[in-house]
Amino acid sequence: MRAILRRIQKKFSRPFDTRPQTYEVNYEVSVKNTSSSKKELNLILPIPPQTPNQQRQSDIKLWPKGTVVKKDKLFGNQYVLWQINFKPQESRLYQLSFKVLILPAAADLKKNYLMNEYKKISQKAEKFLAASPHLQSDNPRIKNLAEKIKRREKNVLTIIKNLNQYVISHLSYGRPIQGLYSALEALDNKITDCGGFSSLFVSLCLALGIPARIISGFWAGWPKNTMHAWLEIMLPDGRWIPADPSVEFLARQNRTKKSGRLGFIGSDRIIFSFGCDIPIEIGNKTVVIDILQNPFLYSENGLDDFEIEMGFEAKRLRKS
Known part of the structure; x- marks a missing residue:
């Protein structure tokens, strides 16, 4: 019994990042049109890949629905594209959530x-x-x-x-x-x-x-x-x-x-995402961005009239 307890203590005394972990992830972006006129905006968020050490345990949940999922032609990274028509002074919330198993x-x-x-x-x-x-x-x-x-x-x-x-x-x-x-x-x-x-x-x-x-x-x-x-x-x-x-x-x-x-x-x-200087398709244009990580906003009329806030939470799910 003591030998078993020592093995259990040794296992759980190791840093958590040396053991497999499951996370519940919520990626949230709030965007506001601060102008007094209607505005168009493209919002892009990356979709996490499946790898031998990163295995999604649930489907990707996107909110709001009615979006487009694309893949860059160079590295194969997936991303979600919302094409948004804002009313004057309008704020909107966008979310990407999933559960994932990560292995060292x-x-x-x-x-x-x-x-x-x-x-x-x-x-x-x-x-x-x-x-x-x-x-x-x-x-x-x-x-x-x-x-x-x-x-x-x-x-x-x-x-x-x-x-x-x-x-x-x-x-x-x-x-x-x-x-x-x-x-x-x-x-x-x-x-x-x-x-x-x-x-x-x-x-x-x-x-x-x-x-x-x-x-x-x-x-x-x-x-x-x-x-x-x-x-x-x-x-x-x-x-x-x-x-x-x-x-x-x-x-x-x-x-x-x-x-x-x-x-x-x-x-x-x-x-x-993998790679950098990544070509992203927005409508009939290709825009090269440094990395797919933070929210990427694109508007042909510039971004001066938009305010953006983001939040990323990865909650570790402890085994009972």
Whole structure:
């Protein structure tokens, strides 16, 4: 009996994000037309994907109904689009809710892979090798820096570890923004947020021919479930391994209890999209947005007459 009790105590003394967690999520957006005339507006919210470590336990509930669900043609992210006609001074509420099971993700960082093995990579990975406005892997500064860190190393995981160490040791956390810092902004500013840490890390990978991608979402299970960004890196065998350089930086300074790091992501976050510089279709137009995470508003006449408030709650459901 004592042995059983010790096992139970050990299990539940571990941080909650090292165990599977189920969350009840409510994403709410309030929009007001502050003008004295009618206004048209497009409102976009991302729909969380299904992954091996993120499994929806219920259908997505959308309010109000009568909306359009679309998928971006580059990364395959799903999003919901409300096309709204506002009356003067009118306020409206929009909601997205669901239940989801999140599993911690851990990767084996000991296996040997060589850089030349990326020659066998599939066409599906090519989109995760391309430079973009926020991932400036084709910039000479980024390319030269990546080669300097790599040196003559040929082992993929050793290179990834060295890139991770460089980012963590050369950047500091601060100045968070709602959008995404580019790799060059992070490199120049030195002080940046989770997105800047991730943009620089991804760009250094791409500059060396290592596929990688930004992941955007929200924290879950903590007192404040704020937005967060991290990344994944593809190995030559097609497996993705996680990395969270901003949290790893903060953990080394004892500034956070969160446990994200190279090779491990806890069950304390919910993914809403993959990639960045994402093409979104609105009517007959394509609009490129940095990341699919926060509410995205679009109006041909501008957004000066609109006020927006958002709330994100991810309630951890404890087992009885």
